[in-house]
Amino acid sequence: MSKAAEPTIHQGSCLCGAIKFKVTGQLGAGEMCHCQQCRQWTGHIYASTEVPRMALSIDDESRLKWYPSSKKVRRGFCADCGSPMFFDPIDQEKHQWIAIALGSFTTPTAVKIEQHIFTLEKGDYYEITDGAKQNET
Ligand SMILES: [Zn+2]
Numbered sequence: 001m002s003k004a005a006e007p008t009i010h011q012g013s014c015l016c017g018a019i020k021f022k023v024t025g026q027l028g029a030g031e032m033c034h035c036q037q038c039r040q041w042t043g044h045i046y047a048s049t050e051v052p053r054m055a056l057s058i059d060d061e062s063r064l065k066w067y068p069s070s071k072k073v074r075r076g077f078c079a080d081c082g083s084p085m086f087f088d089p090i091d092q093e094k095h096q097w098i099a100i101a102l103g104s105f106t107t108p109t110a111v112k113i114e115q116h117i118f119t120l121e122k123g124d125y126y127e128i129t130d131g132a133k134q135n136e137t
């Protein structure tokens with residue numbers, strides 16, 4: 001284990017590199033969402049980690065576009081390359097976290113997938129076989 005003084009910095013970007021971000025400190029547990037919205041948004045599954053919103057800094061937000069997928073949540077993606085990246089609760093007072101797509105990270109995450117959610121809505125073309133906890137909703 002390293003000494004506690006320096007917080008870990010995790011880095012990531014969209015496919016084209018227009019949006020780069022940093023997360024200071026440990027990433028939250030990994031989660032895979034199989035709901036229909038996440039399936040259609042990502043093309044498969046939204047694998048993400050939740051971090052405190054304060055821990056995330058985005059270098060340049062000019063190409064970041066937000067799609068309000070419901071009244072409660074907006075989804076952030078790159079307007080140039082289309083990479084799905086952020087899942088952001090709109091009520092930021094109540095929810096002080098943001099989810100980041102694990103696939104966006106370009107540095108090691110040290111994250112393990114701990115649970116699957118909305119498995120009732122999963123696609124019919126794959127099975128979940130990693131042994132992580134499964135929640136139907
Ligand atoms: Zn991009």
